[in-house]
Amino acid sequence: MKQRLLKVHPADNVLVALTDLQAGEVVSFEGKNYTLVDFIPAKHKFVTTDMKAGDEIIMYGVLVGKAQSDIPTGGWISTKNVKHAAHGFNSEAHQHEWHKPDVSKWQDRTFMGFHRPDGSVGTGNYWLVIPMVFCENRNVEVLQESLVKPLGYGRKKAYESKAQHLINKVRGGISVDEILYTEVGDGHDEEAAPKVFPNVDGIKFLTHEGGCGGTRQDAQALCGLLAGYVTHSNVAGATILSLGCQNAQVSMLQEEIAKRDPNFAKPLYIIDQQKTGKESDVLDNALRQTLAGLIQANENTRQPAPLSKITIGLECGGSDGFSGISANPAIGYTSDLLVALGGSVILAEFPELCGVEQNLIDRCVDSGKAERFSSLMRTYAQRAEEAGSGFDMNPSPGNIKDGLITDAIKSAGAAKKAGTSPVADVLDYPEKVTKPGLTLLCTPGNDVESTTAEVASGANVVLFTTGLGTPTGNPITPVIKLSSNTALYNRMSDIIDLNTGTIIEGDETIQQAGERILDYVIKVASGEVKVSAVTHGQDDFIPWKRGVSL
Structure with a gap:
């Protein structure tokens, strides 16, 4: 019979239910029996001793809450009877001794990555198109529409064909009640055209809502974040679109790049719309320069x-x-x-x-x-x-x-x-x-x-x-x-x-799971395995404005 209960730390006064446990059931753990007062859903906890209001709840060996009312042995802890509590801390560190795990079987392992001029090695090879301010998002989106599919990085998704199937029904005069229950068809992804640049994993467009209108600290933080992406080991180079008058100036971005990589040597193309003039000229320049950058990015191979x-x-x-x-x-x-x-x-x-x-x-x-x-x-x-x-x-x-x-x-x-x-x-x-x-x-x-x-x-x-x-991913x-x-x-x-x-x-x-995960990481880093977030194009990108975000 598989284990039904878990005590995470010897000092804990709660047990974790690994499966649903019924009220009135008698469960045993480490030679002691507990009669459950409440139904304990899987993943939840019950106390192993009688608790009075104000008593400390200990899990992982640390204070994690205090009882707000009496809780009998075998009672379920919930937001109704427990409130958050945690031990304080100070800056004085105590001696910490680390026992390194045995890594002998990985000592000579390598992964296949993209070597950069600064000595870092990427697990991917991407070109970036970045706006310095939200005013440039539309131009970035035009470039995205113009480049992704022709370069072989986009394909018609299953839901596009499903949507077309339903649209055809609408054209045929289907009623509201009928369309709500009609089949959506057997949509399927269409294969992308062959990649123009086979050594480039993708061209990514990092639109955002910052760059102006906030504090100067917001602009500095945004430029630091963007510089982190430009100098990233998974990035071959970037095209930067600037309006010209925003708080997040190109010079600020260049300063942040220099902080991270003083000898920055990747191709970087910067276009200022207010200096360039017509939108068509901005986009024409961006197309030319981005393709020039992609030609250079394509020279990188995994080593x-x-x-x-x-x-x-x-x-x-x-x-x-x-x-x-x-x-x-x-x-x-x-x-x-x-x-x-x-x-x-x-x-x-x-x-x-x-x-x-x-x-x-x-x-x-x-x-x-x-x-x-x-x-x-x-x-x-x-x-x-x-x-x-x-x-x-x-x-x-x-x-x-x-x-x-x-x-x-x-x-x-x-x-x-x-x-x-x-x-x-x-x-x-x-x-x-x-x-x-x-x-x-x-x-x-x-x-x-x-x-x-x-x-x-x-x-x-x-x-x-x-x-x-959670479907979260990242562009690069x-x-x-x-x-x-x-x-x-x-x-x-x-x-x-x-x-x-x-x-x-x-x-x-x-330990076995941790070793299995490291083996998988090596395959992903080498480009042998594409993770689900990459396959689905889950390119989530949200800069933090240093406000309170929990």
Whole structure:
């Protein structure tokens, strides 16, 4: 019989239900019997001792909430009887000893990547078209319509043919009632034309709503983010469209590029509309220069590179009560393996580190890193409170429904993505990763804003865990989706790449799953496997304006 209960940490006073448990049922764990007072849905928790109002709820070995009313042994914890609570933290780090995992079987492994002049290695080879301000979005969209399909990067999607089938019905005079129930036809994707540039994975258009009208700090942050994409290892070069008068000036972008790559040597074409004049001249120049850039980008080919050139962004979205005990610890072990191999990993989403700050501070390699992380966390929390919110409001309705009833429970599970390695660096948005090892990056908890930022900081692969199902992707970096449970993997197999529900079912250990994930990462980095987000063209890109975003 498979395990039905889990205690995450020896100090915990709650047990996790791995399957639905009925009220009145007697369940056993580690030689002790519990009579369940309530129905306990899978992924939720019940207390293992009588609780009085004000008593601490401990999970993952840390404070994750306080009882708001008496809860008997075997009672279900929910938002009705438990409120968020977390231990405080200070900047003083305690000694952290890391036991590196055995990486001997990966020591001589390589991946096939695109080598750049700055020494970085990309897992893809893209050309970018970027507006400096939202006023240029329309011109960018015209270029997108003009270039994507003729270059062999677009194809007629199944829903276009399905829509045409229904439109033909409308032309034939179908009624409102009839069209609501008519079959939509057997749509199918049409193959794209052969690629004009076979070594270029795609041309991506990063439209956004920024660049002007906000603060100068907004403009600076946007330019830093865009510079992160221009200098990214997965990017061969870029076409930049500027109106001319916006806050986000081209000179600001160039300064940010120089910060990240002082010897920047990629092709970069800049067009100023107000200097150029007619829109037709702007677009003509953009077409010519973009094609010139693509000719140069096509000269790049995949060559062997050590695994130390991989930088993984760690992300979770649509989390459930299993995320912190299956998918997140699994990629945490993958993170430790990569760090031991000399690679880099990025842990972001600062609102989802509430309650585990001291653990991360204790892992910092020096007091300066600990101080910076502490300061960034306190500042972010303070701004959230000033806006009438707080980290305690981070869990979404979907999170709560699936067992993540407090931010501290969600955070303690989310932090498992970072494994156990030392914190090598702490960065503020949108700074770039420069050190091997684990880096903490200040971003919001919003999935797309955070993923967008991690890629700008250098992630050339993203591991994205989900318990509810999230289709997030990125224009230039493959986002590998991992389900925390098998039911989700089976239900949404079109957007999920890997399943870690095997851990819940007892078919695989966290370490085995972590090793399997690293092997998959190497295949994705080499271009051998296309992840679902890339196949679906899920090119999510949302810059963060440094306001309060949980």
